[in-house]
Amino acid sequence: MKFCMKCGAFYEEKGAKGCPKCAETARLHAEAEEAEVNHVMDAETARCARRRAWIELCVGIPAFIGAIYLIIYLIRTFRGA
Numbered sequence: 279m280k281f282c283m284k285c286g287a288f289y290e291e292k293g294a295k296g297c298p299k300c301a302e303t304a305r306l307h308a309e310a311e312e313a314e315v316n317h318v319m320d321a322e323t324a325r326c327a328r329r330r331a332w333i334e335l336c337v338g339i340p341a342f343i344g345a346i347y348l349i350i351y352l353i354r355t356f357r358g359a
């Protein structure tokens with residue numbers, strides 16, 4: 279039997295794994311942290327996607343209008359020539 283200094287639990291040492299209770303706690307903590315990070319990433323991704331959509335809208339519409347004007351200009355130029 280071994281005594282864990284961290285959580286105060288007695289445990290059977292199998293190999294060099296150390297305290298299973300602390301390992302489990304660490305695993306759960308890591309999972310919780312990962313979930314938190316994923317959540318933050320999702321929010322960040324959503325914000326980036328929204329911003330990108332706005333930029334595409336702001337750039338896309340003038341570009342579309344510009345393209346139409348360019349086509350009209352070219353048609354007039356060719357007709358005039």
Ligand SMILES: [Zn+2]
Pocket residue numbers: 282283284285286287297298299300301
């Ligand atoms: Zn422990």
